[in-house]
Amino acid sequence: METSLVISSTLLGSSYEVQVRCRRLYGPGLWSDWSAPYSMNLQDVMYFPPKILTSVGTNVSFYCVYKTKDRMVPSKKIAWWLNLAKEIPRSQYTLVNDYMSKVTLVNLNATKPGGKFLFNALYCCNENKECNHRYAELYIIDVSISITCETYGNLQKMTCRWSTGTDPLLLKSTLLLRYYRSDVYCSEETPTMPSYSEIKECYSQRNNSYECIFQPIYLLSGYTMWIEIKHSLGTVTSQPVCILPKEVVKPFSPSDVKAEITGEEGLLNVSWINPELPKNDLQFQIRYAVNGTEISWEMQEISSPSISSANIEVQDPCAIYIVQVRCTVVEGVGTWSDWSSAAYTVVKDIKAPLRGPEFWRAVKEDPVRKEKNVTLFWKPLMKNLSLCSVIDYMVEHYITRNITWSDYVENENTYTFSWAEDLHTVKVVAINSIGASSVNSILTLSKQMSTVNIVKSLSVYPVNSSCVIVSWVLSPMVYSVASFVIEWINLNEEEQIKWTVIPSDVRKYHIFDNFIPIDKYRFNLYPIVREGVMKPATTNGFSKGGIEIQSDMNFYVVLPLVVSCSFLLVGVFLILHQRMKKLFWDDVPNPKNCSWAKEVNFQKPETFEHLFLNHPEALSFGPLLLEPEIVLEDVAIDKAMKNEDKQDFLNVDSLLSTIQDLEHDSACSSGHFNSESLFESVQDVQTNGGVTGESNIKYATIICSSMSGELYEPPGCLSSSLDRSFLGSDCLVPASFSSSSWAVANQAFLLLPECHEDVLRKITLTLLFHQRASQNLQNMIKSSWRKTVQKEACTT
Incomplete structure (x- = not known):
């Protein structure tokens, strides 16, 4: 019964043809004809067999003879590789002779196709891992095909079904269902394929499935079945299975299924009619769910055999339920029947409402009729309290002197009545088809309370x-x-x-x-x-505030707010820092452009400390640049004086004419205007005004040069103290430019050419100087000076 023969190694060096014939092993018989000749011409590598088709879990063997150009490779130096990626362990090698090697692959797994290749490539190589381009092909088919059968309730036929996967080898093969029927039951626990079998015709269904019908059937006979796969490379079979028709009976479905919610208890009652066939004891399963778009089934097992009804406790007795029933044979290994047709419950009242609705009132006074109208309103009663619906509501009234009456409210949730008594009690009752609610809310309206x-x-x-x-x-x-x-x-x-x-x-x-x-x-x-x-x-x-809101404030709400505020503050500080740098370097000109500051060392801190206080040229401005101890209390802008006071300002007028060309000159240039001329002019004004002794300026008046030719009298002022407002004050210094004002108040003038009268009339500034705090006066001078001096970028 062998199907191969190892030839002698002495024949490997020549070319020859091979033929095979056969006869009966025992007994008389004749030899068959010779097979077609097979020419053997050993070139580089020869595999025996070159291709094998097998199934998952089996063992297969390959033979190899390796010949190079000049010599034969000894079998002990031959190595086997699978797909050129995995070397097969030498424990699976067998040395057949000096030049023939054998490898056995055990417990094979299914082939994973790679592109067009549906096989594993087996290579015969030498010990230096040098492999020839020739290879043997190993095809492996997964034949784990499940065969299931069921016998219908009338026990007249048996239907068997089986399906295959999407293996391309199966799609290119012919599949047959072979079976053998024994006389009684299944003879062995592990069935085997007998030498004799029959083929059952099967019909192809959807998704690579097949269906076969056995009719008539023998309930106590064992049917051994398997799938035979015929491929061009060979034939493989699935594992056989033995089926007894009596053990795979599938009853008919229960019929006339009904479902309803019982009164009082609120249980789901399900009833049905048992199938007539088979005549066996049956057990049942019930599945039910609330009817809706998404159905979630719940299962209920019925342990008692051959009953036809059951009660199930449900959560919502007022919902619509969908119910189905199926059955199976108690004895044997039968299968469940199909589910019966669906039955639906009908919502109906099962008892009177458990309680009436909670209600509230709104009181509205009618001043015309001098009466109060009360409106009652309530929320619809839920199904679990109404059990299961509410037809209408009844409002009962109780007033003094034992007077009572009732009003019915249909399909409404509000009710209005007139309230004129001191005490008026109302009650709302819910009513359905069974009766009225026995537990109800009562509300008493009392004018005194x-x-x-x-x-x-x-x-x-x-x-x-x-x-x-x-x-x-x-x-x-x-x-x-x-x-x-x-x-x-x-x-x-x-x-x-x-x-x-x-x-x-x-x-x-x-x-x-x-x-x-x-x-x-x-x-x-x-x-x-x-x-x-x-x-x-x-x-x-x-x-606002309170312990309640603080205790209910969640930490995860506070923490993100704190973090966000922190990032916001950092961003504000960075932007402010950049803006301050820009303001300083853009708005403050470079002092090195001034002639007096060219040789000043600005690297020393004391240079900035005394820059505007002790500079030798700055002191020539006289009263405009004050020592730190002098306090300028008020800087007022007065309106022009009348003509009779013009005589006190002759020297001032001459001074103004001296500085009219300021906007064409720089404080740092050698123009017509300089610090000495300003100082001398101011000293002349002080001398002509009768001022003697050390200057002790209390406040200075800023005057526009455009006002020099035409002066008006300012209004009087009650006070020029530090309490004066910064902006918008109309309180000006009386007789600001008279000789008496210089003698009493010791005023000094800050003269600005071509000022805006409308602006200067409305500005009153109060500036306080301290030992080291002269920056405000400097800023005032710089802001006013910058409007007139444009040629050089320089300020005092």
């Missing part, structure tokens, strides 16, 4: 845009509070009042709603006692 206030304080703190905290404190009282009602309304929008009922032992409550921080809200807290509704505590808007 509506004036009693027991709330000491009410505070509302926002937590975020969807939650606020309402807290309150009660005063000592003799009343027993039954509950509280909180009202809130957005005053910026036209919306209905929102409300909620709070238990009597609560003093802080979270309200969840959509709160807009910029809108205004009103919150009312009503204490409810048995005697009636008490006077509410009201607050408009939210409270």
Whole structure:
């Protein structure tokens, strides 16, 4: 029964042809004809066999003879490589003879195709890892094909199904279902393929699946089946499986399934009719779910055999449920039947509502009729309380002298009535097809209690845009509070009042709603006692601060704010630093452009300290550059004087004519204007005005040169003290330019050419100098001087 023969190594050096024939091993018989001749011409490498087709998990062997141009490679120096990537261990080698090597591959895995190659390449190489370009091809097919069968409830036929994967080798092969039927049951636990078998015709279905029907069938006979795969390279088979038709019975589905919610208990009751065939005991499964777009099934096992109904406890007895049932045979290894047709429950009332709705009221006075109208409003009753619907509501009234009446409200959630009595009690009852609610809310309206206030304080703190905290404190009282009602309304929008009922032992409550921080809200807290509704505590808007808002502030909200503020401050400081540098270097000219500062060493700190205080040329300006101890209390801008005071300013007029060319000269140039001329002119003015002794300037008056020819009298001033305002003051120095003013106040003049009258009339500056603080005066002089001096970039 062998299918190969190892030839002698003595024949490897020649070319020859090979033929094979066969006969019966035992008994009489004749030889067959010779097979077609096979020419053998050994060149570089020869493999036996050159191609093999096998299945996953099997073992295969290859032979190799390696010949170079001048000699044969000994078998002990031959190495085997798989796909030129993995060397096969030498423990799997066998030396057949001196020049023939054998390798055995064990427990093969499925081939992973690489492009067009559907096989593994096996290379025969020498010990130096030099391989010839010839190789043997190994094809491996995954034949783990599952065969499943089921026998229908009438036990007349058996349907078997099997499917294959997407292996390209299978797609290029012919697949057959072979079977063998034994007389009784399955003979072996591990079935084997007998020598004799039959082929069953199968029909191709979708997704590479096949279906075969056995009819008639023998319930107690064992059917051994396997799949035969015929390929051009050979034939492989799947593992055989033995199936007993009696153990794969699939009953018919239950019929006439009904589902309903039972009264009182609110249980889901499911009933059905058992299939007539097979005549075996059956067990059942029920699946149910709330009907909707997304169905989430829940399973219920029925342990008792052959029953036809079951009760299931459900969470929502007022929902619509979808129900299905299936069954299987109790004895044997049967399969489940298909699910039955779906049954749906119908929503209906199962009992009277558990309680009536919670309600609240709004009181509105009618000044024309001098009466109060009360509107009751309530939220729709939930299904778990109404069980399962509400037909209408009934409002019951109780007033003094035992007068009662009732009003029905259909499909509405509001009700309005007139309130004229001191006491008026109302109750709202829910009614469905079973009856009326037995537990209901009662509200007493009392004119006397509506004036009693027991709330000491009410505070509302926002937590975020969807939650606020309402807290309150009660005063000592003799009343027993039954509950509280909180009202809130957005005053910026036209919306209905929102409300909620709070238990009597609560003093802080979270309200969840959509709160807009910029809108205004009103919150009312009503204490409810048995005697009636008490006077509410009201607050408009939210409270600021408080422990409540701090305790509810989450750390993860505060931390990002702190980090963001820190980055913002750092950015502001960096921008401010850059702006200060630009302001200093752009607005402050380079002093080295001045003639007097060319030989000054600005590297020394004391140079800047005495730059504007002790410079020899700066001192020639006289009263304009003051020593640190002199205090300039007021700098006022007076209006022009009248003609009778012109005689006191002749020297001043001559001085102004001297400096009219200032805007054509620089303070650092050799023009017509210099510090000496200004100093001498000012000294002349002081001498002519009768001023003697050391100068002790208290305030200086800034005058425009355009005012020299025409002067007007300024208004009087009550005071020129340091209390004067910086801007917008109309209080000016009286008789500023008279001789008496120089004698009393010791004024000095800061003369600026071509000033703007409208600006200077309105400016009053109060500047204080200290020992080291003359910067304000310097800034004033620099800002005024810069408008007139343009040629050289220089200031005092």
